[in-house]
Amino acid sequence: MTGTDRAGGANGPAGRGGTGGTGSTGGASVPGKPGKPGPTPVPASEPFWAAARRGELLLQRCRGCGRHQHYPRVLCAHCWSEDLEWVRAGGRARVWTYTVVHRPGHPAWAEDVPYLLAIVELAEGPRLLTNLVRVDPAEAYVGMAVRAEFAPRGDTALVRFAPDV
């Protein structure tokens, strides 16, 4: 899509709903190779990324209706309450859907293919877009039990999931 744009901005593939923000890319890598764009925390998501740096998975929970949500928002997606708290999630999930990527949308991932992009359903309920790691693509399946792990990336860490053995 935007693969030839080498202008300084280096923003990654679009996030959800125009969260804005600038900078904070994957940073320097091998000269001549594109760096991997990293997460761009915004005020609503900063606690999530700060926790990931510490190796913790946090979710928002609504004090009004008691439900968890992800991605982070300023309102409860279920009842619109603003009374949200951050709680630690257990990290256990099941693969809800996945795809095997052979042609990445950004050249920085060219050497990683094939890799698994997945939506997992956390035990607490919310679903999360992520990567599956240490899974042979031929052996992935919907319903597979997986567990969160954290991969440092720049100032934060990416949340990935590996088989829960």
Ligand SMILES: [Zn+2]
């Ligand atoms: Zn609620």
